[in-house]
Amino acid sequence: MNEVILLTGPPLNGRDEYITEALKLADEESYAYYHVFDYIREVGKELGVKITRKNVLDFAISHQDLMNEIRDEAFNRIRKEIDKSDRKFHLVSTPSLFRWGSGSVIGFTTSNLKLLRPNRVIIVLDDVLSVRRRIINDPEWFERFGENPENIKLTTLVMWREDAINHVKTLIHELKKEGIEVRYILQFGIRHPYEVFLDLIFREEEKPLVYLSYPMTGHEEEYYQRVRGFYNKLSEHFTVLDPGALDDWWVVAEYDAQVNADPSIKRIRIKHLLDGEEVEELDREDIEQATDILRRQLVERDFNLVDVSKAIAVYHYAEGVSAGVISEMAEAYRTLAAIYLYYPFDRRPSPFMEFYGMQNPSRRTMFKDEDEMIRVMVEEKEYWAKV
Template identity: 90%
Template sequence: MKEVILLTGPPLNGRDEYITEALKLAEGGSHVYYHVFDYIREVGKELGVKITRKNVLDFAISHQDLMNEIRDEAFNRIRNEIDESDKKYHLVSTPSLFRWGSGSVLGFTTSNLKLLRPNRVVVVLDDVLSVRRRIINDPEWFERFGKDPENIKLTTLVMWREDAINHVKTLVHELKKEGLEVRYVLQFGIRHPHEVFLNLIFRENEKPLIYLSYPMTGHEEEYYHRVRDFYDKLNEHFTVLDPGALDDWWVVAEYDNQVAKDPSIRRIKIKHLLDGEEVEELDREDIEQATDILRRQLVERDFNLVDVSKAIAVYHYAEEVSAGVISEMAEAYRTLAAIYLYYPFERRPSPFMEFYGMQNPSRRTMFKDKDEMIRAMVEEKDYWAKA
């Protein structure tokens, strides 16, 4: 049976670069990858219109009807190729929605999705400082911002994300009203290893989706090494969704630290998360405005990952109860996902954590040994993965 997977998201989040690199590792040749912009260029050329990466936004805003016609024909051609294909997986990549200046550009409409009939939608996301850096390093986009980093506001970038996700949610809701069921919409951070993406796309039956929940802030470096080791062990058996694969929280945390030290500070210095060296100075007011949106997006994103997962594995290597972890466990309980809790301390946790942490199929226990917990998850996988 053919499966169509829509890969989308806000612009400049590294979607196509990440997917292209991941697919180089794919085995078996059971997939086809459709980049919608390639089809738009092809259709435009046939109509005597030269559409390039540089002019596409201006063209789409100033020639909306013609752009809609070109985009619709691009989706028609992709649908025809899918129908004629003998492959199982059909990956279709295009931005969701993009606001620029006084206008907006839709990556797809309800009618496009009714034609495409996606089984799953994956919204591919990157953290806002990486998006900002990507703009600075892209001559065409940097020119759009006047070649001035000060013009690239974090508030703008978080609103790009907000618009893109909301557009997807709205259109998927419309599809459901038409009787076309999308299995899930998943917000996927590109800091996940490529192998996790391949498991998500191609091996979901063998490696069901699980969510890794853990206290994320205020710990020593050794703690995060422990979390990473646990994540790698889980990944041998499951497709593990990690909230740390989209990490904007460190921007908020650094802002809080510097303001606490100097309440009058106007410029916030932030080391980039990935290289730990390059320092960016950001306007305090911009971070404050972006933070309000980021905090809400963080909660919504984590709940989204819990909601699509069949189980959550809680790695609570901390005696103090994390409000975020408890909330994720409560959400998993609400969605009837299996919950496995690793809590290796003699001191009992809160009764709420204990209650949620014992909602696994057979053992009804918290685990003091993380390897024992993984063995239990594997042994009981057939039970909860089919729930």
């Protein structure tokens, strides 16, 4: 049976670059990959229209009817190729929705998705400062922003993300009203290792989805090394979704720290999370506006990852109560996911954490040994209630 997976998201989030690198590690006989823009260029050429990466936005906004016709034909051709293919997995990649100036470019419509009939939708995302850096390092895009970093506002980037996600949700809701079921929409951060992406795409039946929950801020490096080590061990058996693979929270945390230290500060200096070297100076007002949206997006994204997961593994190598972790455990309980809690301390945890952490299938217990918890999860996965 063919499975169609729509890979989408906001522009300049590194979707195609990430997917291309990940698929280099995959068995080419098991999948087919369709980059919608390649088909749009092909159809446009046949109609006497030269569509390039540089002119596609302006063309789509100024010639909407023709662009819609070209896009619809691109999806028709992809559907025909899928129908003829003997591959099991069909990956279709295209942006979701992009507003630019006074217009917008729609990556797909309800009609396109009714034709495509995706089984799953994966929204591929990157953190906002990486998106900003990507724009600065891309001559064509940097030119669109007047070759001035000050014109690239974080507020703009978080709204690109907001628009893209909402467009997907709206159209999938329309599909459901038509009786077309999409198994899930998943917001996937591109800091996940490539192997995790491949597990997600190709090996979900053997390695079911598990969400890793852990207190994320205010800890020493040794703590994060332990979390990474646990993540690697857990990933041998499951497809592990990590909220840290899309980390905008450090922008918020750095903003809070600098404003608390100097309430009159106008420019916020932020080291880039990945290299720890490059420093960007951002306008305080822009960060304030973006922060309100980022905080909400963070909660919605983490709940999305919990909602699609069959189980949640809580790695609580910290005695202090984490409101985020308890909220994620409550969401897992609400959505029938199995809950496993690693809490290696003699001191009793919060009664709420204790209640949710004793909901794994076979016995009501928390774990003080992380390897034992993984072993039990492997043994019990056949008994998890969530379909």
